[in-house]
Amino acid sequence: QQQVKQSPQSLIVQKGGISIINCAYENTAFDYFPWYQQFPGKGPALLIAIRPDVSEKKEGRFTISFNKSAKQFSLHIMDSQPGDSATYFCAVRITGGGNKLTFGTGTQLKVEL
Amino acid sequence: DTGVSQDPRHKITKRGQNVTFRCDPISEHNRLYWYRQTLGQGPEFLTYFQNEAQLEKSRLLSDRFSAERPKGSFSTLEIQRTEQGDSAMYLCASSLATGNYEQYFGPGTRLTVT
Numbered sequence: 001q002q003q004v005k006q007s008p009q010s011l012i013v014q015k016g017g018i019s020i021i022n023c024a025y026e027n028t029a030f031d032y033f034p035w036y037q038q039f040p041g042k043g044p045a046l047l048i049a050i051r052p053d054v055s056e057k058k059e060g061r062f063t064i065s066f067n068k069s070a071k072q073f074s075l076h077i078m079d080s081q082p083g084d085s086a087t088y089f090c091a092v093r094i095t096g097g098g099n100k101l102t103f104g105t106g107t108q109l110k111v112e113l
Numbered sequence: 114d115t116g117v118s119q120d121p122r123h124k125i126t127k128r129g130q131n132v133t134f135r136c137d138p139i140s141e142h143n144r145l146y147w148y149r150q151t152l153g154q155g156p157e158f159l160t161y162f163q164n165e166a167q168l169e170k171s172r173l174l175s176d177r178f179s180a181e182r183p184k185g186s187f188s189t190l191e192i193q194r195t196e197q198g199d200s201a202m203y204l205c206a207s208s209l210a211t212g213n214y215e216q217y218f219g220p221g222t223r224l225t226v227t
Contacts, residue, residue, distance in 0.1 A: 034214075042221070043204055043219050046215055049214075098168055098169050099210075105155055106154070
């Protein structure tokens with residue numbers, strides 16, 4: 001049972017463009033929504049995270065938009081750079097679930113010059 | 114470097130052998146998690162500890178897998194009688210038990226079972 005659905009599976013964006021990755025969930029008991037960035041051969045690195053009492057969070061070029069009623073959240077990367085080329089994972093945490101994370105299937109982003 | 118460290122980074126073993134991986138969390142973090150990641154997939158939760166207590170185990174963690182955190186600091190994950198299906202990246206993460214929920218991952222141990 002897939003608790004979080006991530007799309008698209010892959011994405012190609014021109015340098016300077018906006019990259020948008022989406023995640024949808026079904027369980028309303030989730031209370032924490034992080035995004036991780038992973039480069040080949042490395043562990044995931046926490047990028048940005050949001051809690052459901054906030055609709056948007058921005059850190060530098062990265063923004064999370066959260067739509068509680070639609071049960072969706074998305075990552076926006078502004079002014080995308082070739083160094084942003086990586087795999088991005090959304091994740092969810094269930095309330096009272098011991099802080100374990102359930103991850104999406106990932107989006108492979110390539111930023112072209 | 115005060116991040117999460119894992120050892121070894123790569124392990125190649127023959128089917129049927131036992132392997133053990135080590136994770137050293139961020140020093141002030143009392144929660145430690147193990148995840149497994151196969152190619153093209155997101156990490157999947159295996160188990161987690163709060164201090165030395167193992168509080169939850171996924172059904173993915175068969176009886177061939179055992180994890181320990183004897184003194185509430187580093188942790189080990191042992192796989193007995195390895196199978197080819199065990200080939201994956203084994204990731205360790207740590208966090209505080211209160212306050213923010215941020216989990217920080219180590220670089221992982223890549224296991225290849227031949």
